[in-house]
Structures are given as structure tokens and as C-alpha cells.
Amino acid sequence: MTADVLLIQVFNGLSLFTVLALMALGLAVVFGLxxxxxxxxxxxxALGAYMTYLTSVVFLHVFPQWIGAYFLVGLVVAFAVTALAGFVLERVMIRHLYKRPLDTMLATWGLSLILQQAFRQIFGPINVSVPTVSWLRGAWNPTDGIAIPLARLFIIGLTLVVAASVYLLLFRSRWGLRIRAVTQNRAMAAAAGINTERVDAVTFAIGCGLAGIAGSALTMIASTGPATGQQYIIDTFIVVVFGGIQSLTGTFLSAFFIGQMQSTFELVLSGSMAKALVLLLVITALYVRPTGLFARKVRA
Incomplete structure (x- = not known):
């Protein structure tokens, strides 16, 4: 294997890692915490991706002179809309299903089917794509044989910024202190004067907003369709469980590890076989360490 091929595979693993990490960070907040x-x-x-698509359409027809800024605006819009949707979802449905994981799974699965059909009715069954802004076109050429798309480099940087922001929110802010207090001991947190229902709603909204950012980033490397979310949700759950529930560090490292493994296996295997082998290795690791690689102990 030449050095160029090795570097390309490492970068392909990083590209998969960014999508998995952005999705898994939101799911780690909702599922793990x-x-x-x-x-x-x-x-x-997918909703975040569609919001970015709508933002691009608005800029193309209303603000064509500022089309280069649509993606940054789309990121904000995607986060805001999905966070608002998550807040409403928590208030209307999820708050009645806490401590009933199977019920939440069935209810949200039904909601996912409703949303998929809504996407088909509103945006059509055919996948849509967004234009690449001028400052993300082209590629970086570290060597003559390697061309790394600028859009993917931007998404890698975005992933690192989002991960750092989540860390600062959870471990360096008063709101993060409230979230961790409710997670570790809800009764004591309530006794200390923390509004646990408000913390639940805002935390769920933040987790959903992170999914919106993931969808916005996904538009830069793939088209968006009604079934886009289903293509990533299982892999995302695997990342969160493998890394260790309630461990953001574990989630981040798990996404990196799985992304690199799948990219490496695809050198000699088909895509489906590579994914199956990764899943087999994850199952084996969970058999040895069922709580995940970086599980944390918490009290109910």
C-alpha cells in the first residue's frame, strides 16, 4: 500500500467519522444523558438537511448576491428549526414517556414514519441537493497524488467546533451543571431548586438541534431524501452504545474508530461486507465490555 493510498483511506475514514460524530453527539445527549x-x-x-436546502433556494432567488453565505445561515437555521421541533416533541410526547424506553422507541419510530411521509409530500420522493459555495469548491493537494475536497475539510473542522461547544456547555457552564445534576440524581437536583422539567426540555432540544447541524453538514457531501435519516440512525446508535452511554468522549472516539475501521476494510471488501465486519467487531467488544468503552457510573 502506497503512502498516498493510505492517506486517502485515513481521510475517507475521517469523512465518515464527521457524519457519525455529528449525529452521535446529538443522540448521546438524548439517549445517553x-x-x-x-x-x-x-x-x-434530514429536517436539518432540508432546512439548509430551503435556505439555499431562498438565497438563490431572493439574495443571489449573497449566495456565498447561504451555508452558514443554513447551519443556524437547521439548528434552530430542529431544536424547536425537539422542544415541541419533548413537551407534547416525550415528557409523558420518561422511564419507559420501549414506549419512547415505538412512539418515536412511528413519528419517524410520519416525518418521512411528510418529507415525500412536501419535498417530493426524489433526493435534492444544494450548490457548493464558492469558498468550499476545489481541493487541497498535499501531494501530487492526493486531492482533499475543501468541503470535507470544512466539515471536519465543523465537527471539532461542535464537539468543543458541547463539551463547554456540559462541563464549563451553569446550565451544563444543571444537566449533569439531573442526570446523576434527579430527586436531589429537584430538591436543590433545579427545574428538572425545563432542563429535560432544553436538553432534548439541544440534542435535536445537533442532529440538525449534522443534516446541514451532510448536504455538502450527499443529496437529501425522505429516507436519508434511516441510512444513518442504526450506525449512530452503534456509535453511542459502543463508546459508552453517557460518555461524550467515548462517543467521539467511537465514531472515529468505527469510521477508520470501515474505511480500512473497504480496501479489500465490499461496502456491505466492511460494515458487517465492523458490526461483528463491535459486538465482540461489547461482549467483553457490555457497558461500552468509556461507560460512566450514574445514579438514577
Missing amino acids: MGVINMAHGELM
């Missing part, structure tokens, strides 16, 4: 199995998380990612 709140114990909610949200099967509609993939559809919220």
Missing part, C-alpha cells in the same frame, strides 16, 4: 431512545433522530437530521 436522558435515557430516551429517539428513533426519529435520523429524521431530525
Whole structure:
């Protein structure tokens, strides 16, 4: 294997890692911190992608002179809309299903089917794509044999920024202190004066907003369709469980590890076989360490 091929495979692994990490960070907040199995998380990612698509359409027809800024605006719009959708979802449905994981799984699975059909009715069954902004066109050429798309480099940087922001929110802010207090001991947090219902709603909204950012980033490397969310939701759950529930560090490292493994296996195997082998290795690792690689102990 030449050095150029090795570098390309490492970068392909990083590209897969970015999508998995952005999706998994949101799911880690919702599933890991709140114990909610949200099967509609993939559809919220698709919603973020569609919001970015709509933003591009608005800029093309209304603000064509500022089309170069549409993607940054689309990121904000995607986060805001999916976070709002998550807040409403928590208030209307999820808050009645806490401590009932199977019920939340079935309810959100039904919601995912409803959202998929809504996407088909509103946007059509055919996948849509967004234009690449001028400052993300082209590629970086570290060597003569390697061309790394600028859009993918931007998404890698975006992933690192989002991960750092989530860390600062959870471990360096008063709101993060409230979230961790409710996670570790809800009764004591309530006794200390923390509004646990408000914390639940905002935390769920943040997790859904992160899915929106993942969907927005996905538009730069793939088209968006009604079934886009279903293509990533299972892999995302695997990342969160493999890394260790309630461990953001584990989620991040798990996404990196799985992305690199799948990219490496695809050198000698088909895509489906590579994914199957990765899943087999994950199952084996969970058999040895069922709580995940970086599981944390918490009290109910």
C-alpha cells in the first residue's frame, strides 16, 4: 500500500467519522444523558438537511448576491428549526414517556414514519441537493497524488467546533451543571431548586438541534431524501452504545474508530461486507465490555 493510498483511506475514514460524530453527539445527549431512545433522530437530521436546502433556494432567488453565505445561515437555521421541533416533541410526547424506553422507541419510530411521509409530500420522493459555495469548491493537494475536497475539510473542522461547544456547555457552564445534576440524581437536583422539567426540555432540544447541524453538514457531501435519516440512525446508535452511554468522549472516539475501521476494510471488501465486519467487531467488544468503552457510573 502506497503512502498516498493510505492517506486517502485515513481521510475517507475521517469523512465518515464527521457524519457519525455529528449525529452521535446529538443522540448521546438524548439517549445517553436522558435515557430516551429517539428513533426519529435520523429524521431530525434530514429536517436539518432540508432546512439548509430551503435556505439555499431562498438565497438563490431572493439574495443571489449573497449566495456565498447561504451555508452558514443554513447551519443556524437547521439548528434552530430542529431544536424547536425537539422542544415541541419533548413537551407534547416525550415528557409523558420518561422511564419507559420501549414506549419512547415505538412512539418515536412511528413519528419517524410520519416525518418521512411528510418529507415525500412536501419535498417530493426524489433526493435534492444544494450548490457548493464558492469558498468550499476545489481541493487541497498535499501531494501530487492526493486531492482533499475543501468541503470535507470544512466539515471536519465543523465537527471539532461542535464537539468543543458541547463539551463547554456540559462541563464549563451553569446550565451544563444543571444537566449533569439531573442526570446523576434527579430527586436531589429537584430538591436543590433545579427545574428538572425545563432542563429535560432544553436538553432534548439541544440534542435535536445537533442532529440538525449534522443534516446541514451532510448536504455538502450527499443529496437529501425522505429516507436519508434511516441510512444513518442504526450506525449512530452503534456509535453511542459502543463508546459508552453517557460518555461524550467515548462517543467521539467511537465514531472515529468505527469510521477508520470501515474505511480500512473497504480496501479489500465490499461496502456491505466492511460494515458487517465492523458490526461483528463491535459486538465482540461489547461482549467483553457490555457497558461500552468509556461507560460512566450514574445514579438514577
